Amino acid sequence: MSTPKIALVTGGSRGLGKDMALNLAKKGLDVILTYHTQQAAADAVVAEIAALGQRAVALQLDASQVSTFGAFFEQLGTTLRTTFGVERFDFLINNAGTGYYAPFAETAEQQFDELVNIHLKGPFFLTQQALPLLNDGGGIINISSGLTRITFPGSSAYASLKTAVETLTKYQAKELASRRIRANIVAPGAIETDFGGGRTRDNKEINAHIAGLTAMGRVGLPTDVGPVVAFLCTPEANWIDAQRIEVSGGQGI
Numbered sequence: 001m002s003t004p005k006i007a008l009v010t011g012g013s014r015g016l017g018k019d020m021a022l023n024l025a026k027k028g029l030d031v032i033l034t035y036h037t038q039q040a041a042a043d044a045v046v047a048e049i050a051a052l053g054q055r056a057v058a059l060q061l062d063a064s065q066v067s068t069f070g071a072f073f074e075q076l077g078t079t080l081r082t083t084f085g086v087e088r089f090d091f092l093i094n095n096a097g098t099g100y101y102a103p104f105a106e107t108a109e110q111q112f113d114e115l116v117n118i119h120l121k122g123p124f125f126l127t128q129q130a131l132p133l134l135n136d137g138g139g140i141i142n143i144s145s146g147l148t149r150i151t152f153p154g155s156s157a158y159a160s161l162k163t164a165v166e167t168l169t170k171y172q173a174k175e176l177a178s179r180r181i182r183a184n185i186v187a188p189g190a191i192e193t194d195f196g197g198g199r200t201r202d203n204k205e206i207n208a209h210i211a212g213l214t215a216m217g218r219v220g221l222p223t224d225v226g227p228v229v230a231f232l233c234t235p236e237a238n239w240i241d242a243q244r245i246e247v248s249g250g251q252g253i
Helices: 015-026 039-051 066-084 109-133 156-175 195-202 204-212 222-231
Strands: 006-009 030-035 056-060 089-094 134-143 182-188 244-247
Touching: 006 015, 006 066, 015 030, 015 039, 015 089, 015 222, 030 039, 030 066, 039 056, 056 066, 066 109, 089 109, 109 134, 109 156, 134 156, 156 182, 182 222, 222 244
Parallel strands: 006 030, 006 089, 030 056, 089 134, 134 182, 182 244
Antiparallel strands: none
16 A cells, blocks of 8 residues: 655645545545645644545745745754655645735735735745755645636736746656746636635625626635645646646636
């Protein structure tokens, strides 16, 4: 019996990250998920994964603080050895993020810098520092947004940084090809979660507006996205590389 592959999901305690973690487990992968402050929620996800028959661990990480990454990877290395009996993991899913809504003319520098740290600088250096622990033949999945393709007022800073991540992903695919490490983008459309204070989920006007712009006639759910991420971590996806896969139900077409 082969050893299960291991996926690391940042921001895996809730929303999209939680559903990604659960779907990875359903595909037979073991999971390491990170949380920022919600340890109880993360532990609950670990318990759900255990109930599916896979191993899981939750580790604390502030994905916006590059200075903490060294200590995190030391902890991760220890966890890999003691919990999973291996030295490396196979897939990195850069999912952790926050929302910020303000017109371009009113976007504050402080908020912009915070977005840079968590949506661009964080994934850039987290992935860089993960490389010694990432198995050859593995993969990187960066989470972007449908907002890099369509415009929605108030999202200029967030969408600009996600566009940068999409360009970064192409370079990762090219530069890591010698190790057979694939890098892809998954770009969700508007999803009903607590992201951005639950703006899409709880604001009926925004929800209805987006549903009206979507071919499938509704706003997305976390369960629409997690299975796609999990698929990219299976052998069936071995020839998918340097691609942007939008999961939006045909939003804005």
